[in-house]
Amino acid sequence: MEKKKIFKSAPLPFMGQKRKFLKQFEPALQKYSPTAIYVDLFGGSGLLSHTVKSFYPDATVIYNDFDNYRERLKNIEKTNQLITELREILRDYLPDNKITGNKRDLVLLRIKQAQKEGYVDYITLSSNLLFSMNYASNFETFEKETLYNCIRKSNYVATGYLDGLEVTNKCYKDLFQQYKDVPNVIFLVDPPYLSTETGTYKSFWKLRDYLDVLQVLDGTSYFYFTSNKSSIIELCEWIETKTPMSNPFTGAYTETMNTTVTYSSSYTDIMIYKP
Incomplete structure (x- = not known):
């Protein structure tokens, strides 16, 4: 087992x-x-x-x-896919550097596209692209923020996390x-x-x-x-x-x-x- x-x-x-x-x-x-x-x-x-x-x-x-954390867990593969694509866009950027110019436009464009496709976890995205402890809950707020390359290096994993719990x-x-x-x-x-x-x-x-x-x-x-x-x-x-x-x-x-x-x-x- x-x-x-x-x-x-x-x-x-x-x-x-x-x-x-x-x-x-x-x-x-x-x-x-x-x-x-x-x-x-x-x-x-x-x-x-x-x-x-x-x-x-x-x-x-x-x-x-x-707070419906389960919805975020249910969509974790979509979140991983989006972050993987953002990581590729920013592959030449140094960690923690401010994202400006064309790269910023590309990042925001990809996020907006993901939203049209049906789901964006803005809390997780904030942890990857905003200054520490800053959070945005929608695209309109997000695009006004200063973006930083804090992209996570690996995928998020939640397998078995809620196993055995009675959820209400x-x-x-x-x-x-x-x-x-x-x-x-x-x-x-x-x-x-x-x-x-x-x-x-x-x-x-x-x-x-x-x-x-x-x-x-x-x-x-x-x-x-x-x-x-x-x-x-x-x-x-x-x-x-x-x-x-x-x-x-x-x-x-x-x-x-x-x-x-x-x-x-x-x-x-x-x-x-x-x-």
């Missing part, structure tokens, strides 16, 4: 994927049941769901693909209501970060949305991800001391990791978990 590939990062680019947190996430999983139901409320790229299923093959893992697509609140009273459930809670760029997500988040998420942590077993930009932890501590409400993080474990954005900018990623 062919050994299943274990992905340590999402097969296609996704802003906010937890690949750098896996070294802390996997040991923390040992505190949880190998046969539990894991509900990934904000599935994103599916990396957390994939990691749980790889770590605990007998667990039931529900991946809420609200619904509002996290509805999914939580479905499982909140089921025994032996652990919630994976990784919403878009407050005060952090969320441009590639399907919906726009306001402060109230972030606070609503905290309700799923009350009395449940969970993994929750945030950053020091959000001040959520300090807010919950204030609520506990100034109001009759409890702090959902009381008794939980905390892991942190420094994330560098640019040479002069960084923030702290936070994982809070409560078995």
Whole structure:
């Protein structure tokens, strides 16, 4: 039997994927049941769901693909073909150089043609042609951007990535209501970060949305991800001391990791978990 590939990062680019947190996430999983139901409320790229299923093959893992990452995976061959052709157009260009003149026109023409043919993964394309952490979601935005030759040298591979997962697509609140009273459930809670760029997500988040998420942590077993930009932890501590409400993080474990954005900018990623 062919050994299943274990992905340590999402097969296609996704802003906010937890690949750098896996070294802390996997040991923390040992505190949880190998046969539990894991509900990934904000599935994103599916990396957390994939990691749980790889770590605990007998667990039931529900991946809420609200951002329709599956569509990008389904079209991965079209994406590989487009990038292969762009790589050929830019074969004489040095890596990371700005793309100008006729070459830029040829790149944009090929992308526009691919769009007419039916599908372009602009998130993946952004990772190959735009400055780091810049994303465009359509051709009109893309053609206004400065392009760089950051073309990937090899094809993207996603074979087996979602194997064994139960995939759904619904509002996290509805999914939580479905499982909140089921025994032996652990919630994976990784919403878009407050005060952090969320441009590639399907919906726009306001402060109230972030606070609503905290309700799923009350009395449940969970993994929750945030950053020091959000001040959520300090807010919950204030609520506990100034109001009759409890702090959902009381008794939980905390892991942190420094994330560098640019040479002069960084923030702290936070994982809070409560078995």
